[in-house]
Amino acid sequence: MTKAAASSALPGPARPERQRQMRWLVILSAAALVLIAIGPYVLPMFMVNSLIRGFLYAAVALTVDILWGYTGILTFGQSAFFGIGAYAAGLIFTHMGFSTEHAFLALGAGILVAMAIAAIVGWLSFYHGASPLYASVVSLVLPIVVAQLLYSGGQFTGSSSGLSGFESFDVSIEAWFWITGAFLVALTAAAWIFVRSDAGRVLVAIRENEARCEYLGINVSRIKILLLVACAAIAAIAGYAFAGVQMVVAPEYAGFVFGTELIIWVALGGRGTLLGPVIGTLIIDLGTAYLSGNLPFVWKLIIGFAFVIVIVALPQGLMPILTRPFRRTQAQMDASVPVLQAVAAEPFAGLSGGGQHALDIQDVRKRFGSLKVLEGIRFRARRGELLSLVGPNGAGKTTLMRCIADGGERSSGSILINDRDIGRRTPYECVAYGVGRKFQTANVFETLTVAEALRIARTRLQRPQFTGRAETLDVPPAVVKVMQATGLDQQMATEARYLSHGQKQALELAMVLALEPSVVLLDEPTAGLTKPERALIGQILTDLTAKEGLCILLVEHDLDFVREISSRVIVLHQGQIVLDGTVAEVVNSELVRTIYAGGGTMNSAGTH
Amino acid sequence: MAQILDILTSAAILYAVAAGLLIIFGVMKIINFAHGGFLTVGGYSALVVTQMGWSPWASFGFAFIVGFVCGSIIERLVVRPLYARPLDAILATWGLGIILGQLITLGFGREVQFVQSPVSGAVDLLGASYSLYRLLMIPAAIVLALALTAVLNGTKLGLQTRAVIMNENLARGLGINSGMVRFITFSLGAGLASLAGALITPLSSVDPNMGVPWLVSAFMLVLVSGASFLSLGIACVVLGGAQVLVSTYANPVLGGLTIVVLAALILRLRPQGFARD
Numbered sequence: 001m002t003k004a005a006a007s008s009a010l011p012g013p014a015r016p017e018r019q020r021q022m023r024w025l026v027i028l029s030a031a032a033l034v035l036i037a038i039g040p041y042v043l044p045m046f047m048v049n050s051l052i053r054g055f056l057y058a059a060v061a062l063t064v065d066i067l068w069g070y071t072g073i074l075t076f077g078q079s080a081f082f083g084i085g086a087y088a089a090g091l092i093f094t095h096m097g098f099s100t101e102h103a104f105l106a107l108g109a110g111i112l113v114a115m116a117i118a119a120i121v122g123w124l125s126f127y128h129g130a131s132p133l134y135a136s137v138v139s140l141v142l143p144i145v146v147a148q149l150l151y152s153g154g155q156f157t158g159s160s161s162g163l164s165g166f167e168s169f170d171v172s173i174e175a176w177f178w179i180t181g182a183f184l185v186a187l188t189a190a191a192w193i194f195v196r197s198d199a200g201r202v203l204v205a206i207r208e209n210e211a212r213c214e215y216l217g218i219n220v221s222r223i224k225i226l227l228l229v230a231c232a233a234i235a236a237i238a239g240y241a242f243a244g245v246q247m248v249v250a251p252e253y254a255g256f257v258f259g260t261e262l263i264i265w266v267a268l269g270g271r272g273t274l275l276g277p278v279i280g281t282l283i284i285d286l287g288t289a290y291l292s293g294n295l296p297f298v299w300k301l302i303i304g305f306a307f308v309i310v311i312v313a314l315p316q317g318l319m320p321i322l323t324r325p326f327r328r329t330q331a332q333m334d335a336s337v338p339v340l341q342a343v344a345a346e347p348f349a350g351l352s353g354g355g356q357h358a359l360d361i362q363d364v365r366k367r368f369g370s371l372k373v374l375e376g377i378r379f380r381a382r383r384g385e386l387l388s389l390v391g392p393n394g395a396g397k398t399t400l401m402r403c404i405a406d407g408g409e410r411s412s413g414s415i416l417i418n419d420r421d422i423g424r425r426t427p428y429e430c431v432a433y434g435v436g437r438k439f440q441t442a443n444v445f446e447t448l449t450v451a452e453a454l455r456i457a458r459t460r461l462q463r464p465q466f467t468g469r470a471e472t473l474d475v476p477p478a479v480v481k482v483m484q485a486t487g488l489d490q491q492m493a494t495e496a497r498y499l500s501h502g503q504k505q506a507l508e509l510a511m512v513l514a515l516e517p518s519v520v521l522l523d524e525p526t527a528g529l530t531k532p533e534r535a536l537i538g539q540i541l542t543d544l545t546a547k548e549g550l551c552i553l554l555v556e557h558d559l560d561f562v563r564e565i566s567s568r569v570i571v572l573h574q575g576q577i578v579l580d581g582t583v584a585e586v587v588n589s590e591l592v593r594t595i596y597a598g599g600g601t602m603n604s605a606g607t608h
Numbered sequence: 609m610a611q612i613l614d615i616l617t618s619a620a621i622l623y624a625v626a627a628g629l630l631i632i633f634g635v636m637k638i639i640n641f642a643h644g645g646f647l648t649v650g651g652y653s654a655l656v657v658t659q660m661g662w663s664p665w666a667s668f669g670f671a672f673i674v675g676f677v678c679g680s681i682i683e684r685l686v687v688r689p690l691y692a693r694p695l696d697a698i699l700a701t702w703g704l705g706i707i708l709g710q711l712i713t714l715g716f717g718r719e720v721q722f723v724q725s726p727v728s729g730a731v732d733l734l735g736a737s738y739s740l741y742r743l744l745m746i747p748a749a750i751v752l753a754l755a756l757t758a759v760l761n762g763t764k765l766g767l768q769t770r771a772v773i774m775n776e777n778l779a780r781g782l783g784i785n786s787g788m789v790r791f792i793t794f795s796l797g798a799g800l801a802s803l804a805g806a807l808i809t810p811l812s813s814v815d816p817n818m819g820v821p822w823l824v825s826a827f828m829l830v831l832v833s834g835a836s837f838l839s840l841g842i843a844c845v846v847l848g849g850a851q852v853l854v855s856t857y858a859n860p861v862l863g864g865l866t867i868v869v870l871a872a873l874i875l876r877l878r879p880q881g882f883a884r885d
Contacts (some may be wrong), residue, residue, distance in 0.1 A: 072696050124876055131638075132695065134875055137831060142867045144824060152861035256824070260702055267699065297713045304706035311700040312689050 009032075011293070013048035013230075018468065021196070036181030040174035048177050050289035051143030051282065052245055055180040057265070058281040059187055059238040062274065062329075063231035064262045067160050070195055071227060072132065072207030076259035077139035079466040080120065080146040081232040083254020085110035085239025087150065090249035092165040098167035103244075110236045115140070118232030120226030124517050128214070128408070130221075131407055138257060139156055141336075147255040148449035162250030170283035176245045183241070184278065187234065191274055198455055198464035201448065204228070205456045215405060217431030217460035217515060253255075264307045269317050278317025337451045337492040338470055342477040344444045345486045349461055351383070351434070351549060355365055356419055358383045358434075358551030359404070359519050366399055366575075373399045377413070381568075383518070383549040386541060388584070392595060396553045400572070401521045404435040405430050431460065436517030440524055442504035444493040446497040450507055452481070453496060457511035475514050478544055482510045485536035486529070502528035509537070513544075520552045526561060534558075538565045563587065571595070610736045611856065619841075619848040622867075624807055626826035626833075626840060627752060628800030634835030635773055635793040638690070638697040642682065643826060644819030645708030646675050646798045650805025651814040652712055654723045660691065664726035667806045675802020676795045678708075683794040691790070694864045706818070713816040725810035738879035741810055748807060752800075753837055760837075773835060821864075828871035834883025843882045847871060 003240050040048050060082050067073045088110030092102050121142055125135035134438075152156045157163065171179070194200045206220055207211050213220050244250045252258060269280025291299040310317055359381040366374040374396045381387050389397045401409040404417075407425040417433040425433070445453050454473055455464070462474070483489040486506035488499075496504060510563050522541075526534045532595065542565050544550045556562050564570065568584040571579035572596050579586055585594055625647065632640045653671035657664065682704060690697040697817025727744065730737045760766040770827045771779040780786050805819065812818075829847060833840040847867045874881055 072699070131879070133831075134879070135873065136695070136698070137828070138872055140824070140827075141872045145865055146866055148861055148865050152859070257820070263699065264703070297710050298720075298813070301710035301714070304703050304710060308686060308700050308703035308707065311696050311703065312686055315693070315696060347721060 007220065010459055012235065018533065020254055024480060025053070025189060025192060028187055032185045033182065036170070036178060036185065039181070040177050045173070046289070050286055052180050052490040053242065053289075054243045054247075054282045055184040055264075055287055056238040057347050058278045060186060060235045061182050061262050061265050061269075061277040061281040062184075062191055063234050064266045065271060065274055065277040066191060066195070066203070067231055068263065069266060069273070070200070070207060071203040071212075071224065071278070072137075073224060073228075074132070074136045074263075075139040075228075076136065077121065077142040078231065079237050079259035080254050080258070080260055081114040082239035082242070082258070083146055083150070083251070084114045084117065085241075086238030086243040086249040087157065087163075087239075088113065088236070088255055089168075089240045089243035090166060091465065093166040093168060093243075094158075096165050096171075103169065107237070107240050110240045111233050113231045114232040114236035117362070118229045119225060119496070122228040123576065125228075126221040126224040128221060135224075139259070143256040146423045147251045150251040157251075158249075160251060162248060162254060164248040166247060168247045171245075173245075176534070180241055180334070183237075188274060188278055192207065193467055194439035195274065196469070198468050198469050199466045200480070201452050201458060201461055202351040202464060205445050205448060205453075208447055212425075212439075212443050212445065213456070214427040214488040215431065215437050216457050217428050217510065218456070219428050219573065226337075228403065230606050248534040251561040267317055269312055270301075270304060270319030271315075271317055273317065275318040275324075276317050280318070287355045307482045308437070338455070339447070340451070340454075340480060340489060340492065341472045341474050342472045342480040348476065348518060348548060348550065351516075351518045357381065357416065358385070358403060358418060360416035360419070361400075361404070362416070364400070364403055364415060365411045366396070366409065367411045372409075373575050374403070377575075377577060379570060379577065379580060381519075381549050381551050381553070384545050384567075386545045386552045386565055388554045388556060388560060388566040388569045389557065389572055389591075392570060394574075395508060395572040397572055398523055401437065401523055401553065402518070405521055429513060431517070434518035435514045435521065436512040436519070437521040438485055438508050438512045438523055442501060442508050442528075444499075444504050444507050447495055449490040449493050449495055450499070453511055454514055457514040461516060475510075476516060477533065478540055478548070479510045479513050481540050482506055482513065482537065485540065486533050502530065506533070506537070520548060520550055522552060523555045524557065525554070526543055526556070532563060541565055609734050609739065611852065613733070613738050613743065614852045615845070615849040616857075617745050618852050619844040620745040621808060621811075622825060622829060622844040622848045623749040623754055623841060623858045624745070624804040625801075625822050626829045626844065627651045627756065627803075627837070628797040628804060629826045630830045630833060630835070630840050631792055631800065632797035633830050634692065635769055636687075638687070638694050638789055639701070639827060640687075640794070640797060641698050641702035641823065641827075641832075642708065642798075643701075643801050644823030645705035646678065646801035647805035647808075647819035647822050648712055648731035648816060649675055649678060649708060650802030650807075651723070651809040651818055652716055653802060654806040654809045655716070655721055655814050658724045664724045664810070667723070667726075668803055671806035672803040674801045675805075676799035678802070679798025680791065680795040682798070683791050687794055688787075688790075705823070709816045709819075714828070716816070718816055720813045722813050723809045724773070742781065745807070753841065756837055765789070765792065792802070825867050828868050832874050832881030834880060836883050839882040843871075846882075 013272070039051070043051070058076050064075060064078050066341055067075050067078070089106045092106040092109065096102050121138055125138040151160055153159060157552065194201065202218065203221065206223065210220055239253065242253070265281040265284055266277040268284065269278070270276025287299060307503060332588070357380045361377055361379050364377040365372070365373055377400060389400065391397055404415055406427045407415070407422045407430060417430070417435055420433055422430055422433055445456065448456065451473060454475060456477065458473070480489070485502055488503055490505055490509065491499070491503070496507060499507065505525060505528050512520060531536065538561060541552055545552055554562070554566070566583050569583055570577055571592055578595070579589055579591060627639055628646065629643045632638065653674045654667035657667035657670055670713055686700055686704060687697065690700055719856040725741050727741050731740050731743065760770060768784045768789050771782070771784055772786050776786055780832070808822070829840060829843050833843045847870055850870060851863050851866040855865045
């Protein structure tokens with residue numbers, strides 16, 4: 001792979017900023033470990049005991065933060081996995097006795113059962129088209145089911161009183177403090193590295209705009225399932241340690257109320273901040289330990305009030321308020337931007353498949369109930385064609401694009417991309433067939449930077465790093481050209497929400513081209529751009545078709561723009577193709593003039 | 609015979625419990641997790657009526673008013689800012705449920721207490737002896753359903769509410785005060801929840817956490833019902849019936865899980881549940 005002239009917003013390498021972040025991580029972790037090391041010597045015994053429990057709760061809260069705070073999956077179910085880990089230890093130690101082998105057996109069993117159940121729950125919750133509420137519903141059902149089964153287990157699970165008095169590890173309380181504390185620090189540090197890595201940014205992208213992720217070829221459901229399985233394993237380990245140190249397990253630890261408490265701790269600390277949920281959990285759990293004796297109901301009442309106030313008035317929780325003075329400056333953000341780099345003119349990955357026709361639409365129909373939006377659409381497009389779809393509002397242009405990018409959309413007919421039938425495949429699978437779709441209204445990731453958004457778009461072709469951020473951002477030359485033409489290359493560290501409307505459009509176009517598609521669907525790509533920008537984009541699009549051999553399907557209302565760049569025009573009217581020809585044919589067509597002048601309904605048959 | 613009555617009375621109780629949640633979900637598209645708290649408020653309203661020595665019949669009206677007032681205060685203070693954040697609304701209303709539960713605990717203690725029933729004894733029905741109060745739940749649910757349908761279809765407020773359900777922006781454009789509709793809806797939903805709490809307490813007892821298990825059942829029933837009182841009725845009979853049958857022929861623990869598990873599976877296979885497309 002040869003690399004063409006590198007172009008970059010700020011040529012400085014991203015290393016110093018990353019080193020600075022790592023230094024902070026090391027300092028904070030070391031400080032935490034020192035505190036944990038001296039803790040048992042200076043803290044009262046009661047507090048040491050409480051903190052051990054707090055450390056383990058915080059580990060579970062961390063998984064809730066990853067799932068909810070970062071990925072946007074509101075889950076009530078992490079308590080179930082905690083309970084499974086705890087009961088794995090409780091059941092095996094009670095019924096089989098304690099030994100080193102049994103300790104490993106219980107740990108392995110707890111983790112495996114939790115992961116298996118998480119996989120089932122994930123498969124049930126996350127599928128293409130699932131509503132976010134449904135995943136929350138399933139996560140609510142899970143702890144209810146697990147807790148009820150534990151209640152009904154009779155002697156085996158100890159029913160409502162749970163299991164207690166089983167033999168456990170011969171480890172002092174001080175050592176438990178160190179083990180669980182170090183576990184929490186290691187887990188937090190690992191999570192900190194992960195969420196800041198390129199892979200971790202994918203989670204935020206899913207939270208911000210799941211649909212856009214799917215249309216960038218990312219299998220969102222699979223990522224969510226894998227994430228849930230991993231988080232279940234961590235929660236199970238915490239539960240196992242909990243049973244080991246407390247030597248008591250009860251159904252409440254697997255229940256739905258504990259699941260909601262985890263959410264409360266994460267929300268109060270600050271969702272999506274990692275440290276916030278950890279600190280929030282420790283403080284609230286300590287408060288509970290000390291105050292539940294004297295003021296049990298008042299303490300819970302205060303927590304309830306604080307929770308409601310935070311959700312209503314401070315959705316980001318308390319952590320961001322504390323860290324505001326330390327927020328990274330724009331200069332630091334700029335310094336952490338990867339170098340945008342054009343990968344020299346290899347053919348787009350989407351073009352490698354071959355095929356006679358880039359796009360083959362066979363008798364496609366789309367109905368909403370009795371309303372016919374598309375009727376018997378059929379046409380073929382070769383590589384190198386820039387085909388414009390024109391027609392008045394409601395003609396079915398956007399619907400047709402939607403049908404090409406999502407196999408589940410059309411009512412009947414078939415669609416072939418590079419001679420391969422897309423069948424009923426989901427959007428991310430259609431991307432693998434070579435489709436890239438730009439939406440009508442700019443559809444980007446509001447809180448991700450320009451560079452991060454482009455990186456997300458490259459996820460399918462370049463596996464993202466899990467431990468850090470790549471220093472270069474390798475994209476096709478056409479992407480660099482779009483970025484330069486619209487000035488986006490100077491704003492790599494800007495979050496998308498601060499971009500102008502036209503720049504958002506350009507960013508989305510760049511993201512779609514970064515997929516290296518063979519068939520590009522562009523729904524009004526130049527709306528909001530200035531005249532010179534529009535001309536540059538037009539030039540890039542014609543180059544892509546003429547030189548790279550892409551097939552572009554364009555919807556535009558600006559007929560001058562259509563005339564300048566199109567190689568062929570299809571006129572849609574009332575869900576049917578009324579004209580398919582060259583630019584000249586369409587421009588001179590009496591029929592098209594009548595349609596645009598609103599000349600009433602007409603019969604398309606026999607007009608061309 | 610007793611089993612059929614069990615199914616019908618269970619469905620009726622579920623219907624009464626879920627109606628308040630459904631009306632809020634239908635109009636406002638938010639899940640009111642304080643519903644369990646409002647049920648508890650209703651239970652304790654009935655307890656207050658008992659302790660004051662008033663007629664047990666008064667507890668229903670009293671509970672409705674208390675719930676309505678609680679709901680209207682909460683709508684103004686908490687729910688209103690969350691219309692655009694439905695998942696956060698679930699959390700905030702769950703927090704409200706905690707607050708209601710703790711306030712009740714502080715006021716009444718956490719022990720289980722009993723409420724006087726307006727009617728007692730059993731009736732003989734086709735050879736089977738059946739609790740009269742439980743039996744009365746069936747007409748109570750039917751009256752509730754008819755009353756709600758009458759309000760929705762027969763009054764100006766009902767018309768405006770249906771307009772907001774169908775298309776809130778358009779309704780606002782036509783001069784309907786959708787904020788007012790939401791305010792009344794939430795208060796009404798809270799009042800109905802509280803009324804349901806008063807209805808179910810003579811069957812069991814009151815304690816500060818009595819609402820939580822009902823909340824979960826009601827929540828699942830509403831999700832499979834969409835925004836229709838008719839499909840809620842179907843869901844209550846089908847899922848409530850399944851619960852009774854599983855409890856009888858399998859075991860009560862599985863019976864307790866029937867509604868949540870079945871509802872989750874139904875929603876997976878058919879996201880609109882019992883509602884029409």
